[in-house]
Amino acid sequence: MIAITGYNGFVGKQLLKLLPVEKCLLVGRVEPQTNYRFCQLDLSSNKYLDLISSLNEVDTIVHIAARVHVMNEKSSDPIAEFRAVNTQGTLNLARQAVKSGVRRFIFISSIKVNGESTTNKSPFTESDNPAPEDPYGISKAEAEQQLLELAKQTGMEVVIIRSPLVYGEAVKANFASLMRFVGKGLPLPFRLIKNNKRSLVSVYNLVDLIKVCIKHPKAANQVFLASDDHDLSTAEIVALMAQVQNKKNFALPVPVWCFKLAGKMLNKADVIDRLTGSLQLDITHTKNTLNWKPPYSVGHGFKLAAKKPSTK
Incomplete structure (x- = not known):
């Protein structure tokens, strides 16, 4: 049996398509209107339900649920809010998994644990020292550290997967906005942003990697980086969207210097670096350890990301 949190999210929905209904237990706040078995848990609450009896048939937990980026943060203490869900919530679930005899705990983390940029640097690797810069990345890094320590103490296998931006059908946020702008034929000032490189991962490649990590014996107690293994410049991203x-x-x-000047003047240098700078992942360890390579091309993921939402 495989328990899955975040089953109703962008990644979770795609993962469920790869797994048999009868082998899945969905863990979350609201019971879905499906035929799946369900167990209630609110990661943000201090009053956790006892999961031991519900997890006693579970061999593997895939923990996808998280507090993600908040565009208009209203909390007076954002780091506490992120830690409550992404760190304490994750560790509570993992401890109950240990008590239930769960063999493997797969944690979907973020490349933000490594940092925000590889501009003028080598691509990130799984062995880099963590260097998170925002509350989300910090909370994920702390969860990773504590999960690996728990693995040492208890023998439960922990697998950590760090991903960059995930895209595909029904993607939202900045990727979807840029896709719409390109689709409308609007002139965009990105032709000369061609010397940077960005690693992305389609949701289809990510869930394929998760599926491999559920069973692969060499995945135990490892950190893996995920990407399409085909990095693109901003100019190439826009061209492929078109x-x-x-x-x-x-x-x-x-010219790129115009963007950088605007970033300095508006105190938005970090935003401009995400547009003009690089963020690359080296997934050599992932490919060699698991004998895995991304099965889907970048074009496949972009084409599905461009699909218009159903009106049904």
Whole structure:
């Protein structure tokens, strides 16, 4: 039996498509209207339900649920809010998993544990010292550290997967906005942002990696980085978005220094680095250890990400 948190999210929905209904236990706050077995848990609450009896048939937990980036943060103490769910909530679930005899705990983390940028640096690897810069990344890094310590103390196997931006059908946020702008044929000033490189991972490649990690014996107590293994510049990302939508690429040749100057003047240098800078992942360890390679191309993921939402 495989227990899955975050089953109703972007990644969770795709993972469920790969797994038999009868072998899954969904763990979350609200019972879904499905035929899956269900166990209630609110990671953000201090009043946790006793999961031991519900997990006694579970061999593996895939923990996807998390407090993610909040665009308009209203909390007076954001780091405490992130830690409550992503650190304390994760550790509570893992401790109950130990008591229940769960063999393996797969934690879906973030490349933000490594840092925010590889501009003028080597690509991130799984062995880099953690260098998170925001509350989300800090909370994930702390959860990873404590999970690996728990593994040493108890013998439960822990697998950590760090991913960059995840995209695919029904993707939201900045990726979806940029896809829409390109689809409308709007002129965008990104033609000359061609010397940076960004690692992305399609949700289809990510869930394939998760499925491999559920069973692979060499995944135990390892940290893996996930990507499509095909890094793109900002200019290439926009061009591919135009291509999959059969649109002309109206990219304007605005020099990169103009973006950097605007970033300094507006105190938004971090935002500009995400646009003009690099964030690369080296997934050599993932590929060699698991004998795995991303089964889907970048074009496959972009094409599905461009699909119009169903009106049904």
